[in-house]
Amino acid sequence: MSQGAxxxxxxxxxxxxxxLELVPPEIRRHPQVKRYTERFGIEPGETLLDKTYHYYAMEPLPEKWKRGRPDIVHFSILLLQDSLLNQKGFLETYIHVYDGRVFYIKPETRLPKHYDRFKGLMAQLLIYERLPPSGDTVLVEKVADSLEEFVEQMxxxxxxxxxxKPRTAKTIVREAMELKWPIGVGMFPRGDFRAETIRLxxxxxxxxxxxxxxxxxxxxxYLLCSAEQLLGILP
Structure with missing residues (x-):
């Protein structure tokens, strides 16, 4: 299959x-959160929730098993943005964050490989809804306030x-590209999707x-490799 066609x-x-979420107001006074923010000289409300540092503070939070894992998103974005598919202009990457908003990462965006720098940028994104926070150049921006709004757009x-229903990765990718619908992949470490996500x-x-x-x-x-093969980028 030729790239031109x-x-x-x-x-x-x-x-x-x-x-991806800022430390929730109900745990910002927890000693574990305070020690972390004092160490890095940042405010609790400008800090990304991270289970590695906020494990005990997260105890009273609902769905705590699905929260505080920015590392999963970090690794996934690096894989997508550095892929051959993205470099050739055949990929669009979106992030649906914990509070429901959806952000678009432009193909040319290269987010930091350093984890702490990545978390700092994600905190900025959640506050300002774009990266960088100001200026004419926009690398990441909000495209929807909810998943429902995003699905309607797409x-x-x-x-x-x-x-x-069981399908091969190549079959799923082919159908998604023909319909121009996004494929949704869960970013949480365990548990299931919310009922609203499944419904949509x-x-x-x-x-x-x-x-x-x-x-x-x-x-x-699997999805990247399947798309690269279908588009003739990989043999």
Whole structure:
């Protein structure tokens, strides 16, 4: 399949229920949070929730098992943005964060490989809804206030879900590119999607031949490779 004939086709990926959020107000006075913010000289309300540093502070939070894991999103974004598919102009990456907002990462954006720098930028993004916070150049920006609004903009959503109908990665990617719908991949470490997320998905698939759950970045790897093969980028 030639690139010229398929130039209009793109793989759209949305990182669903990403555990990116500022430290919630109800735990900002917790000693663990205070020690962390004093160490780095930042305010609790400008700090990204991170289970590594806020484990005990997170104890009273609802859905605590799905929160405080920016590292999953960090690794996933690096994989997507550095991919050959993105470099060739065939990828669109979106982040759906914990409070429901959706952000678009432009193809030329290269987020820091250093984890602490990444967290600092994500905190800025959640506060200002764009990166950088000011100026004419925008590398990451908000495109929707909710997942429902985003799905309406896109026309539909294909959800990768363990309970979905089994399909090969290549079949899922081909259908997504033809429909121009994003494929949603969960970013949380364990548990299930929210009922609202499942409801909004027009199609729900699982990866055929895969038993049990895969890490988010492994799923993304399969999708990227399948798209690169379908578009003739890889043999």
């Amino acid at each position: 398929e130039r209009s086709k793109k793989l759209r990926i949305v990182l669903l229920e990403s555990p 026309g539909g959503l294909i959800l990768l879900w363990e309970k979905g 998905a027009r199609k729900r698939y699982s990866l055929r031949g895969v038993s049990g759950s895969l890490k988010a970045w492994s799923v993304l790897h």
